[in-house]
Amino acid sequence: MVNWKLAFLISGAGYGINILVLIIISVIIWIVSFMIQKKEKAQ
């Protein structure tokens, strides 16, 4: 029997977490990049 609930739980959770991880990395990179640029400008 097809377990639709499990199928959508797995794919939904997986895709959601994937986007979340990439958002976190993207934000960290943006912050690091911003801080470095600020420091370079100050110098």
Next chain:
Amino acid sequence: MSEAIWGGIQGLISGFANLHWSNPIMIGIGCLLLYLGIKKDFEPLLLVPIGFGAILVNIPLAGLMEEEGFLRIIYDAGIMTELFPLLIFVGIGAMTDFGPLLENPKIFLLGAAGQFGIFLTLALALALGFPQRDAVAIGIIGACDGPTAIYVTSKYAPHLLGAVSVAAYSYMSLVPVIQPPIMRLLTNEEERKINMGVVRKSVSKTTKLLFPLVVTVIGGLIAPRGLPLLGTIMLGNLMKECGVVGRLTKAAENEIPNIVTLLLGISIGATMDGRIFLKPQTLIVLGLGFLAICLDTACGVLFGKVMKVLTGGKINPLIGAAGISAYPMSARVVQREGQKYNPKNYLLMHAMGANTGGQVGSVMAAAVMLSVLKGMGVI
């Protein structure tokens, strides 16, 4: 005397006598792969060894994939241990320039959106009744990333390796054919004409050095099951960006991937034994893989449209199609499509950013999928 001669002749025709009906078909498929690689220039570096491996393994009585057969030794050493895809990843990391992505980190989100097909196809494969481990391997075709697909499949569904890897590499090479109709269907002419201008921001060396470290640590902590994939691609990139290990970088860009690609290709071809490969299940796998890549492209373009609205029309939605991992092919497709409608439009660098985002996104998607499934007790 005549018995000895007859015995000798029988020995010579035993190859023909043992030919299974599926073997000639698979030899034909091997020849087709060789034709696509040699004549049509579709991923020749892979399709040539895969095609030849498929021919070799379908010649009966040669025993190439039996115990101590040379293809079995290569397969056990590099595929079963997951070593070959990881070594390829070191090379990919060393060859990838994440600069365009770091210049505009929000484009990373297109790389995330472009992985939708993986998860929807996983759900579809589960719904069609595939065992959970097989469904994981089928879904990962949507990563549009050969080494990731091979790594995951060899780990969880080695019996599908031939079908999954042939699907992954064939569809990667068909990106210029598959993507444009979907891009045109989901965008209007006005959107396709949007000029994104030239990126003028420069990325400091420190940022370029920190990127592989941040991705490895954050990604590894969140999805430890995928750390081998993330770690190897980021190691290759760190070697390239640090600039102090030129010899290692050169080896990672050339010698290592060249040797591993040959061994990987021939051992994938060796999994295409007709008796195992020619099943209705293989066709379903190929169909689902195709669907995964179409969905990736569609979701990337639709997310590009959302970003266009959020940025007040500054983002051309076409670059969303480059959010899949087929690097750098899909970025080139975006550039070509964009220029068709606006000859002054240079989307290549923006698309490259989305494409490298897709590269990381696909690896991260595999890592997340493995960790989520492990957490749920599915694998």
